[in-house]
Amino acid sequence: MRIIHVAPFYYPVIGGVEDVVKHIAEHMAGKGHEVYVVTYNRLRVGCIGSLPREETINGVRVIRLRPGITWSHGTYSPELPQVIKSLKPDIVHVHVWRHPHVFQVAKLKRQLRFKAILHGHMPFYPIFKVGPVTWGYYQLVDTFFNNTLKYYDEYIALIPLEKDIVINKLHVDGDKVAIIPNGIEYVPKTDVDKNQDQILYLGRISKDKNVSLLIKSMIYLKGKARLVLAGPDEGILRSLYQFAVRHNIRISYLGVVSDEEKYKLYLSSRIFAFPSKYDAMPVTLLEVASTGTPSVITGWGGQIYTAPPGRASLWAPPKPKEYAGAILSLITDEDFYKKLSSKAKEWAQYFLWRKILQIYEKLYEGLM
Structure with missing residues (x-):
């Protein structure tokens, strides 16, 4: 299989989503599949264009697109559709609901024959966590753009609560929602006094x-x-x-x-x-x-x-x-x-x- 992950950030940027993408991508590459991560050439704060355009990390080919518009942790790049078309993927695994690439990939899905997965990463926060402006944006997208989700073959929820939200609020078919939690590494036994x-x-x-x-x-x-x-x-x-x-x-x-x-x-x-x-x-x-x-x-x-x-x-x-x-x-x-x-x-x-x-x-x- 030729698998593309599309994510807001990737290594050397470190975080929860990045760790999940890295684990899945490297695992599937180790199984002999052709795996790409398409992300953006920036860090969480600034440093646009500071990273290599392309490199291979632990068997995963990383392609960092030139950002067109950036805000907070969001990025839009007009390069994305052409890069995906050129790679001719079997599966496109998209990370984090509401980012521009979610909508770009959904549009491409209508033209090409790849399978598409949306991995939401539980982005449903109460107003006291994100503030009224960001919360208002979330409500706007969830209300008027949830139709985009019908173009995805599968939605990955981290926990049962997320599955309930995407079914009841975003109107995703429950049969298309899989609960797959994030993982942890095995902890070796260590002698430490409590x-x-x-x-x-x-x-x-x-x-x-x-x-x-x-x-x-x-x-x-x-x-x-x-x-x-x-x-x-x-x-x-x-x-x-x-x-x-x-x-x-x-x-x-x-x-x-x-x-x-x-x-x-x-x-x-x-x-x-x-x-x-x-x-x-x-x-x-x-x-x-x-x-x-x-x-x-x-x-x-x-x-x-x-x-x-x-x-x-x-x-x-x-x-x-x-x-x-x-x-x-x-x-x-x-x-x-x-x-x-x-x-x-x-x-x-x-x-x-x-x-x-x-x-x-x-x-x-x-x-x-």
């Missing part, structure tokens, strides 16, 4: 991740636990530290950590805190579950599916006292903790990349 009072938060230190809920919850633990933060600070760390000092909260900040350090933190922590009210499919929750460390979550969205309460996590309302209560129960009830830890490990096994990639193989074969 700090029985350590709570870990690893992610962006930002307002939209609701880290302030976690800090305020620490008051109610009354010194029974210490908090470790890791990840990039997006301008709120100083105020969080000041709050912690005023309330005698034990806290430390490690900055951005490597993958090796990340897994050591997962293993050494008693509890992983995920205070975000809404996330699409936070793979971090699967990674930490694979180490046997349970999470405390809140809100709604992808975190409910990624770390099901009672199976990989405890859920609490987004209020400091209630959130602290869930944390405390995992600190004090050893039998319950061990059972949830074991269940979390078992749950994470379903999401290993070696299993997820087999699903993509079958999907592609079924379309041909």
Whole structure:
């Protein structure tokens, strides 16, 4: 098969979508298929034209188009149709709903005979996550341009919630929607001592991740636990530290950590805190579950599916006292903790990349 992935960004740009595209593309190339990634010659911020036009990365041929119009993470390139025509693909796997290339490929599909897959990547965010302007744009596209989706042979949803949205809001035929979650790598066994009072938060230190809920919850633990933060600070760390000092909260900040350090933190922590009210499919929750460390979550969205309460996590309302209560129960009830830890490990096994990639193989074969 000749397979083309069309994505907003690709390596060396790093992110959740980019990691998924890279895993699928390299896997199928390793199976002997001819695989291309068509993307844009830019980074997330600026640097237009700074990357090679074409190169081969781990058996995948990468073609970076000249951007015509750019905004935020969006790009339009008039080159795209001609490049796809010249490659004569069997399958075009398009990533991220609402980007211009979604509509360009749909138009080409009407002219050519390739099979088309749209991989939405759960782009359905509440207004408090993206702001009123972006949210308004989302509603406009979803309402007036959802007819485009009928030209795709398959829609890939990450979680059941996304499938429900595309069926009920975008009017996609349910038989054309497949749920394929993102994957995680196998975690090798490592001897790391667990700090029985350590709570870990690893992610962006930002307002939209609701880290302030976690800090305020620490008051109610009354010194029974210490908090470790890791990840990039997006301008709120100083105020969080000041709050912690005023309330005698034990806290430390490690900055951005490597993958090796990340897994050591997962293993050494008693509890992983995920205070975000809404996330699409936070793979971090699967990674930490694979180490046997349970999470405390809140809100709604992808975190409910990624770390099901009672199976990989405890859920609490987004209020400091209630959130602290869930944390405390995992600190004090050893039998319950061990059972949830074991269940979390078992749950994470379903999401290993070696299993997820087999699903993509079958999907592609079924379309041909």
